[in-house]
Amino acid sequence: MMAVMTVLLSGNNMEKPHYKEWSVDFNGKIIKVTNWWNLGEMKGSAETDDLLLENLRDEMFGEGYGRSDWDNFWVSIDKSDRHDTENTIFFKRMLQKELPIEQRQKILSNLFERIVGRSEVDVANELYMSKSDLISLHKRGFTIGSHTASHRWLNSLSVDEQKNEIDNSLSALESIRGGLDNWIMCYPYGGYNEDTLSILKANNCAFALTTKVCSTDLSIQNKYELSRLDTNDFPS
Numbered sequence: 426m427m428a429v430m431t432v433l434l435s436g437n438n439m440e441k442p443h444y445k446e447w448s449v450d451f452n453g454k455i456i457k458v459t460n461w462w463n464l465g466e467m468k469g470s471a472e473t474d475d476l477l478l479e480n481l482r483d484e485m486f487g488e489g490y491g492r493s494d495w496d497n498f499w500v501s502i503d504k505s506d507r508h509d510t511e512n513t514i515f516f517k518r519m520l521q522k523e524l525p526i527e528q529r530q531k532i533l534s535n536l537f538e539r540i541v542g543r544s545e546v547d548v549a550n551e552l553y554m555s556k557s558d559l560i561s562l563h564k565r566g567f568t569i570g571s572h573t574a575s576h577r578w579l580n581s582l583s584v585d586e587q588k589n590e591i592d593n594s595l596s597a598l599e600s601i602r603g604g605l606d607n608w609i610m611c612y613p614y615g616g617y618n619e620d621t622l623s624i625l626k627a628n629n630c631a632f633a634l635t636t637k638v639c640s641t642d643l644s645i646q647n648k649y650e651l652s653r654l655d656t657n658d659f660p661s
């Protein structure tokens with residue numbers, strides 16, 4: 426399955442172990458909040474962070490990096506985050522965009538095998554929805570949008586690479602929804618740049634969601650740079 430999708434609106438309880446829904450009073454309006462994965466359940470421990478960093482460092486040393494390279498990465502990476510610790514963010518950024526993609530893929534699959542002890546494909550099949558799951562959700566009134574093809578930071582890619590990411594995800598989206606009218610975009614990690622905005626416009630994207638935390642005002646905000654609230658910001 427190419428595109429990882431964002432579910433914006435949900436109707437009924439899917440009877441999944443990680444699914445939760447609740448109502449909150451937001452500026453006088455009662456809104457329903459739905460969340461598949463709650464941060465409380467997902468947070469690792471300090472020992473897990475240390476284990477991941479140790480393994481990452483070993484892998485990088487195996488690729489020819491030295492201690493000073495590691496220290497330089499540590500200093501240059503912005504490790505501020507609303508939810509994660511510095512160690513977690515460092516680990517994520519190194520494997521999301523800092524190292525060259527071939528090294529990232531190799532290191533990730535080594536770490537996955539060593540730490541999880543199962544095949545990545547098996548776990549992905551269990552964890553992610555299949556194409557037929559998504560078609561079924563679409564038929565039941567859920568909104569399915571694009572989240573690119575391979576979930577990379579779009580603002581770290583060339584224009585052509587960004588076009589490929591978006592084109593491939595649109596082909597998948599079209600085969601799920603049967604068309605592309607009013608399609609919406611959600612930037613992986615909230616990363617985008619001027620090139621992304623032009624590509625969306627050329628493809629008649631209806632609107633796009635960033636990771637800027639704020640309620641949005643449709644009359645004044647650029648429709649491709651909408652802010653939003655995380656479900657984890659609403660107390661349950």
Ligand SMILES: [Zn+2]
Pocket residue numbers: 572576612613614
């Ligand atoms: Zn994502």
